[in-house]
Amino acid sequence: MPASTPQSDDFSDAGYRSAVVDLLGLIAYGELAAFERLAEDASLAPSLEDKMALAGMASAQVGHLDRLVDRLRELGADPVAAMAPFRPAIDNFHRHTAPANWLEGLIKAYVGDGLAADFYREVGSRLDEHTRALVDSSLDDSGHAAFVVDRVRRAIADDPRVAGRLALWGRRLMGEALSQAQRVVADREGLSVLLTGSGERPGLDLAAVGHMFGRLTENHVARMTELGLDS
Amino acid sequence: MPASTPQSDDFSDAGYRSAVVDLLGLIAYGELAAFERLAEDASLAPSLEDKMALAGMASAQVGHLDRLVDRLRELGADPVAAMAPFRPAIDNFHRHTAPANWLEGLIKAYVGDGLAADFYREVGSRLDEHTRALVDSSLDDSGHAAFVVDRVRRAIADDPRVAGRLALWGRRLMGEALSQAQRVVADREGLSVLLTGSGERPGLDLAAVGHMFGRLTENHVARMTELGLDS
Numbered sequence: 001m002p003a004s005t006p007q008s009d010d011f012s013d014a015g016y017r018s019a020v021v022d023l024l025g026l027i028a029y030g031e032l033a034a035f036e037r038l039a040e041d042a043s044l045a046p047s048l049e050d051k052m053a054l055a056g057m058a059s060a061q062v063g064h065l066d067r068l069v070d071r072l073r074e075l076g077a078d079p080v081a082a083m084a085p086f087r088p089a090i091d092n093f094h095r096h097t098a099p100a101n102w103l104e105g106l107i108k109a110y111v112g113d114g115l116a117a118d119f120y121r122e123v124g125s126r127l128d129e130h131t132r133a134l135v136d137s138s139l140d141d142s143g144h145a146a147f148v149v150d151r152v153r154r155a156i157a158d159d160p161r162v163a164g165r166l167a168l169w170g171r172r173l174m175g176e177a178l179s180q181a182q183r184v185v186a187d188r189e190g191l192s193v194l195l196t197g198s199g200e201r202p203g204l205d206l207a208a209v210g211h212m213f214g215r216l217t218e219n220h221v222a223r224m225t226e227l228g229l230d231s
Numbered sequence: 232m233p234a235s236t237p238q239s240d241d242f243s244d245a246g247y248r249s250a251v252v253d254l255l256g257l258i259a260y261g262e263l264a265a266f267e268r269l270a271e272d273a274s275l276a277p278s279l280e281d282k283m284a285l286a287g288m289a290s291a292q293v294g295h296l297d298r299l300v301d302r303l304r305e306l307g308a309d310p311v312a313a314m315a316p317f318r319p320a321i322d323n324f325h326r327h328t329a330p331a332n333w334l335e336g337l338i339k340a341y342v343g344d345g346l347a348a349d350f351y352r353e354v355g356s357r358l359d360e361h362t363r364a365l366v367d368s369s370l371d372d373s374g375h376a377a378f379v380v381d382r383v384r385r386a387i388a389d390d391p392r393v394a395g396r397l398a399l400w401g402r403r404l405m406g407e408a409l410s411q412a413q414r415v416v417a418d419r420e421g422l423s424v425l426l427t428g429s430g431e432r433p434g435l436d437l438a439a440v441g442h443m444f445g446r447l448t449e450n451h452v453a454r455m456t457e458l459g460l461d462s
Contacts, residue, residue, distance in 0.1 A: 032279075035286050039270030048263075048311045048318075052296065055266050059290030065283065080279045087279075 010128055011075070019190035020131050021075055025082030026090075026184065026191070027120055027138055028068040032083070033090045034113060035061040041105035050102075050151070057109065057144045064138040071134055086184060093180045097173055103155055103162065104169050110148040111170055111223055113141065115177050118219050122212050123194055152227045167230040174220055174231075178213075241359055242306070250421035251362050252306055256313030257321075257415065257422070258351055258369055259299040263314070264321045265344060266292040272336035281333075281382070288340065288375045295369040302365055317415060324411040328404055334386055334393065335400050341379040342401055342454055344372065346408050349450050353443050354425055383458045398461040405451055405462075409444075 010016040035058050042054035069079040097112070099105035117139040124135035156163050185192045195209065224231035241247045266289050273285035300310040328343070330336035348370040355366035387394050416423045426440065455462035 029279075032283060032286060035290070036270065036274055039267065039273075039289065042270075043267055048260075048314055052263060052300070052310075055263060055293050055296070058270065059266070059293035062286050062290035065286070069283070079283075083279060 015190065015193065017075060019194045020127060021072060021077045021082050022085075022188050022190040023120070023123055023127070023131075023135070023194070024068050024072050024075075025077070025079070025084075026086045026188075027135065028065055028072070028079065029083035029086045029090055030116055031061040031065040031068070031138065033094055034109075035059075035065070037094055037105075038109060041099065041102070041109065044099075044102045044105060046102060053144070053147050057147075060141075060144070064140075067134065068138055085188060089180045089184045089187075093176055096176050103152060103166060106148045106151055107166060107169060107227065107229075108173055110145055110152075110227070111173050111220065112177060114145070114223050115174065115216065115220055117141075118216050119181055122215070123191070126194055149226055152229075156228050163229055166227075167224070170220075170224050170227075170229055170231060174217075246421065246424065248306060250425045251358060252303060252308045252313050253316075253419050253421040254351070254354055254358070254362075254366070254425070255299050255303050255306075256308075256310070256315075257317045257419075258366065259296055259303070259310065260314035260317045260321055261347055262292040262296040262299070262369065264325055265340075266290075266296070268325055268336075269340060272330065272333070272340065275330075275333045275336060277333060284375070284378050288378075291372075291375070295371075298365065299369055316419060320411045320415045320418075324407055327407050334383060334397060337379045337382055338397060338400060338458065338460075339404055341376055341383075341458070342404050342451065343408060345376070345454050346405065346447065346451055348372075349447050350412055353446070354422070357425055380457055383460075387459050394460055397458075398455070401451075401455050401458075401460055401462060405448075 011020075038054055038058035038061065042051050042058060045051035045054055072079040072082050093112075097108060099108050120135055120139060124132045127135070152166070156166075185195060221231040242251075269285055269289035269292065273282050273289060276282035276285055303310040303313050324343075328339060330339050351366055351370060355363045358366070383397070387397075416426060452462040
């Protein structure tokens, strides 16, 4: 929707600025929580090589986080205050989807982060160019997806029976993510205005929101297929 | 000891190369273990700001680790095989010094990493320039010490009674570190040759080893003083 893409001078609009601060705070806290979770997964790694790979994935999140924190400061926002409102939803997501083992952790990293990234990109595509570029670079997975796909496919090849259980796990991740995403959008006016519009700013109508969820689901199905799992 | 500093062509000496691989493997596994421990400490952080600081410290270790792994590959060594012999000593150190709370974790990060860094620098000072520079850059703490000193001093100012318990903790860290360091040197011929010499390569005599331990202890005392703790 290029016609409604805001320009950089939109930051003089307090509502727009506050919505961007919300989005960056949400992504920043998401990265910090992902760091913690990936670091925990690293401790479950079956080999030193896997442990190093997970440590690399975890520390990539911190690199992204630093850039988001810098930008929040540039916008005159307190990064901690910007992140705080999103702790409950993100912490709940992680509490409700604690992986029982190494493979579940890998799938969660791949499917969960992929889904979050798709959602942030959908919101980001409606923002000014600078913010959009920052959001995109924060979501760069630095080739870590290939590592996960390799490990999960190998595990299924070794023992095809794990595929059923892991497919179920993927569905549970999707359900929990959608439920927390809905909570975030409902709680934060700024973010919901970005999605559904306000007086001056055209938003997505219900059909467009439906299409967005359709795209999120399609991408999720593609990721599960890539892993060799039913969705 | 500039007269005995090996030049870069020493890598044609299999014993020297293997000692360098040992040292880099030791430091690399130390960084990976430090990453895991700092990430665990991050989960104990009392505030989001502290959590971000610890996540930054943890991911700095991974940045160092990547450079060590690259260099090990350049030397034709398998990084995982180079790290493996040092897992028992380093894992034991961490098992025997699991912090009971946030402050103990901070002190361990500062005192333990400082001690390890001093020891690696002592060994590194006897090596070729390239290896020495790599060791030094791997041990750069990126200003994280200042964060720890600030937090510990504040905690003591808030409640001076914690100082006694934390001083005891510092002594325990020192004792455990020395005991594991001794084990590492005794187990790995390559490393002990670097320290104590061999036929062609002059090493440290007993007096010099004594001086080295004297310097390690002095630096430890200085760090404890900086924290506002008796040593």
